Amino acid sequence: MTVSVSSAAPVAAAQARTSVDPECWPDVARLPRSSTLRTAIARRVLERAFARVPVQIQHGSTPGLIPRPADGTDGTDGTPTLTLHDPAAFHQRVGADGLIGFGESYMAGEWDSDDLVGVLSVLAAHVDDLVPATLRLLRGAWAHRRPARDRNTLTGARDNIQRHYDLSNDLFALFLDPSLTYSSAVFDTLPAAPRDFTAAQHRKIDRLLDLAEVGPETRLLEIGTGWGELAIRAATRGANVLTVTLSEEQRDLALRRIADAGVSQRVTVELCDYRKIEGRFDAVVSVEMIEAVGAEYWPAYFTALRRLLAPGGIVALQAITMPHERMLNTARTHTWISKYVFPGGLIPSSDSIAQESAAAGLSITQDIGFGDHYAETLRLWRETFLQKSEAVSALGFDRVFRRMWELYLAYSEAGFRAHYLDVRQLRLVAASPATKDAR
Incomplete structure (x- = not known):
C-alpha cells in the first residue's frame, strides 16, 4: 500500500502539541515512550483494521485510500475520513497506550475527521473483529489497570x-x-x-x-x-x-x-x-x-x-x-x-x-x-x-x-x-x- 504524506502536516501537529499546557494535560503535551516494536505492531494492526472497514484514511492534506472491503463501498458515498496530521505520533501513542493513546492523539490535534461520529461508529460496530484473535491474547500489554485512587x-x-x-x-x-x-x-x-x-x-x-x-x-x-x-x-x-x-x-x-x-x-x-x-x-x-x-x-x-x-x-x-x-x-x-x-x-x-x-x-x-x-x-x-x-x-x-x-x-x-x-x-x-x- 502506498500513501502520500504531506510533510507540513506533522510539523503543524507538533507545533500544536507544544502549545498544550503541560500542567493541565501532561500526557497530551508529551509523546509517551513506545518501543520501536510496539509502535510497529500498532501501525500494522491499525493498517489491517482500517483495511477491513469503510473508513477512508488521509495523511495530512493528501488522501491515501486504504483498500475498501469488497462490499461495493468506494469511499465516495459518505464514507467517513480519518485524517492523520502526524502519523508517527499517532502510532507511537497507540503503541504505548492503546485506546488511551488514540484519544490523547485526538486531544493533541494529531488526527481529525470530517465525520467523527461516523468513524467512531464504524470502529464500534467492528470492535470484535478489528484485532486478529492471536493479538487479542496480548491485550494486557496495552491495557492499563485502573488506578487505586x-x-x-x-x-x-x-x-x-x-x-x-x-x-x-x-x-x-x-x-x-x-x-x-x-x-x-x-x-x-x-x-x-x-x-x-x-x-x-x-x-x-x-x-x-x-x-x-x-x-x-x-x-x-x-x-x-x-x-x-x-x-x-x-x-x-x-x-x-x-x-x-x-x-x-x-x-x-x-x-x-x-x-x-x-x-x-x-x-x-x-x-x-x-x-x-x-x-x-x-x-x-x-x-x-x-x-x-x-x-x-x-x-x-x-x-x-x-x-x-x-x-x-x-x-x-x-x-x-x-x-x-x-x-x-x-x-x-x-x-x-x-x-x-x-x-x-x-x-x-x-x-x-x-x-x-x-x-x-x-x-x-x-x-x-x-x-x-x-x-x-x-x-x-x-x-x-x-x-x-x-x-x-x-x-x-x-x-x-x-x-x-x-x-x-x-x-x-x-x-x-x-x-x-x-x-x-x-x-x-x-x-x-x-x-x-x-x-
Whole structure:
C-alpha cells in the first residue's frame, strides 16, 4: 500500500502539541515512550483494521485510500475520513497506550475527521473483529489497570463525581436543553429537532415517575440530583422528595431552580452518599447513576436500594448498558473515558444488573430499552457544544478540553448508533420469598 504524506502536516501537529499546557494535560503535551516494536505492531494492526472497514484514511492534506472491503463501498458515498496530521505520533501513542493513546492523539490535534461520529461508529460496530484473535491474547500489554485512587470509596466517590459534575454549571448550561437534564431523552419521533428537546426530557422523566407510581404524598428518594428537574416534576405531582448528590455545584443550582419553581416545601436536597441515606421510601428513582458506582460497589448500591424501600415500594432506574462479555473485558481496564471524563465509572451489563439486584432481594418487573434515543440526545448535545465553542473558551476551557469533550460526546453517540451501548428503564420491587427460595 502506498500513501502520500504531506510533510507540513506533522510539523503543524507538533507545533500544536507544544502549545498544550503541560500542567493541565501532561500526557497530551508529551509523546509517551513506545518501543520501536510496539509502535510497529500498532501501525500494522491499525493498517489491517482500517483495511477491513469503510473508513477512508488521509495523511495530512493528501488522501491515501486504504483498500475498501469488497462490499461495493468506494469511499465516495459518505464514507467517513480519518485524517492523520502526524502519523508517527499517532502510532507511537497507540503503541504505548492503546485506546488511551488514540484519544490523547485526538486531544493533541494529531488526527481529525470530517465525520467523527461516523468513524467512531464504524470502529464500534467492528470492535470484535478489528484485532486478529492471536493479538487479542496480548491485550494486557496495552491495557492499563485502573488506578487505586479512582475507587469509589466514600471519599473517592465524592472526588470522582466532583471531577466531572463540578467543572462548571455554566459549561453544562451551554449545551444541555433548558431543563438542564444530563441523561437520555425519549423523543416522540426520530430524528429529533432541537425544539423538541425539553419535551423529550420531560417525557423521559414522566415515564420514570409513572414507572415508580409517584403521585400525591409519595415519599420519593432520588439518588443523583442532577440540576433538579426530576425532583421538581415529582413535587408538582404532590410527592415529598429527598434528592441526594455528591456535587456541590449541582446542589447549589438545583436549590435555586427548585425555589424558582415554587416547590421548596416539597423537596429536600442533601449532599449525601447513597450508602449513608437513612429512612424508608415509597419510591426510589435513580437516573444514570449506577454507571458512576463501579462494579466493586454494585452490591452495596443494590443493597441500599432494597434497604431504603418501604413495604410495597418501587425502584425505577435508568441505566446505560453494554454487552456482558465486553463489560467483563473492560471492568478493570483504565480507559480513555475513565481517565479523562468519568473517573471510577463503569457501564454495567443487563446481566450484571439482574444478578446484583437479585442478590440484594430485588426483582426486575419491567425493562425497556431505547438506545436510539440516546444517540439522538448526544447528537443534539454535541452539535450545540460545537456551536458554542467560543462561549466554552470564554469560560476558560482551552482547546485540548474542547477537543476532549467533543470526542467524549462523539464517542458516546457512536456507541449507541453502533448498538455497542444501550439505555434502559427498569422497574424493580422487593423479591417475594418464593422468588428468593428459587434462587
